[in-house]
Amino acid sequence: MNYKNITVAGSGVLGSQIAFQTAYVGKFNVTIYDINDEALERAKERITNLKPYYKEDLGATDEDLNAAFDRLTFHSDLAKAVADADLVIEAIPEVVQIKTDFYTELGKMAPEKTVFATNSSTLLPSQFAEATGRPEKFLALHFANEIWKNNTAEVMKHPGTNDRFFDEVIDFAKAIGMVALPLHKEQPGYILNSLLVPFLEAGQGLLLNEVADPATIDKTWMIATGAPLGPFAILDVVGITTAYNIANAKAQAGDPHFVKLANLLKTEYIDKGKTGRAAGEGFYKYPNPAFAKADFLKG
CATH class of the missing domain: 3.40.50.720 (NAD(P)-binding Rossmann-like Domain)
Incomplete structure (x- = not known):
C-alpha cells in the first residue's frame, strides 16, 4: 500500500x-x-x-x-x-x-x-x-x-x-x-448498521406512535442494558439529516410508516434547525444534554 x-x-x-x-x-x-x-x-x-x-x-x-x-x-x-x-x-x-x-x-x-x-x-x-x-x-x-x-x-x-x-x-x-x-460479501448496512439501523428505527417508531418521548425511550434502554447512550442520543451524533435521508428513501419505496417518519423528522427537527449535536440541538440540547446529567437515570 x-x-x-x-x-x-x-x-x-x-x-x-x-x-x-x-x-x-x-x-x-x-x-x-x-x-x-x-x-x-x-x-x-x-x-x-x-x-x-x-x-x-x-x-x-x-x-x-x-x-x-x-x-x-x-x-x-x-x-x-x-x-x-x-x-x-x-x-x-x-x-x-x-x-x-x-x-x-x-x-x-x-x-x-x-x-x-x-x-x-x-x-x-x-x-x-x-x-x-x-x-x-x-x-x-x-x-x-x-x-x-x-x-x-x-x-x-x-x-x-x-x-x-x-x-x-x-x-x-x-x-x-x-x-x-x-x-467479503455485500450486505446492506454492513455489520454495524445491520445491527444499528433497526435499533434506531425502533426507537423512532416509538416516538412516531406517541408511545413515549425521546428521553424516556433512551432512559429505558440505558437503565435496562447498561448502554451509555439510547437511540435518540445516538441519532443526535449521527445527525438527524442522515436519519431523514434513510427514512425518506424507504418512504419513496412506498412504505407508509416511513412516509410519516420522514415527515416528522423534517417538520419537527430539520426545518427548525434541530439537526443533531453538531448544530447544538436535535432531540437534546447541547453542550449539556439531559442524558449526560447525573440524575438522568434516577427517575
Whole structure:
C-alpha cells in the first residue's frame, strides 16, 4: 500500500472526522472536497471543534492537533481536489442520484491510479460501480461516528472489486488507527448498521406512535442494558439529516410508516434547525444534554 495523497469528498459530520483522523496520524496529505467555499468553511469549524475530543480521548497536544490541521487542504474544485489522489473516500449525502452523479464526474477527473471508496451507511458499492468507470478499484470503507474513539473500519468489496485494492484499503484503514473489518460479501448496512439501523428505527417508531418521548425511550434502554447512550442520543451524533435521508428513501419505496417518519423528522427537527449535536440541538440540547446529567437515570 503506497498511498500518500488522500481526498475526502464531502465535509459533513463523518467526512470531517475521516479527513482529520487521516491527517492526525501524520502519514498522509489530506484534501477535503466539497461543493462550495461555504461548505468548506463549515468543515474547518467542524474540525476545529474536534480538537478538544482528541485531547480528552487520545491525549493529543496542541502541537499534534495544529500539525494535523496543517496537513489538510481544502478545495471546491473537484479536478484540483483529486489531481494526485491515491484514494478518494466519498462521504456525500445518502441519496442515490447525488452519489451516481458524483461518481460519474469523479471517474472522468481522477487519475487512473486512484482508488475510490464509499463511506455510505446503507447503500451498496455495486449500485455505483458502473458509474465510477473503474469498478475493480471501487469498494466500501465505512466508519463509525467519532472515529478517533469508535475506531472501526468496515471494508466491503462488491463482486467486481479486485482483491489487490481490497487488501490495500484494509492496510490503509489500519494505517490511520482503525480496526479493519473485512466484509467479503455485500450486505446492506454492513455489520454495524445491520445491527444499528433497526435499533434506531425502533426507537423512532416509538416516538412516531406517541408511545413515549425521546428521553424516556433512551432512559429505558440505558437503565435496562447498561448502554451509555439510547437511540435518540445516538441519532443526535449521527445527525438527524442522515436519519431523514434513510427514512425518506424507504418512504419513496412506498412504505407508509416511513412516509410519516420522514415527515416528522423534517417538520419537527430539520426545518427548525434541530439537526443533531453538531448544530447544538436535535432531540437534546447541547453542550449539556439531559442524558449526560447525573440524575438522568434516577427517575
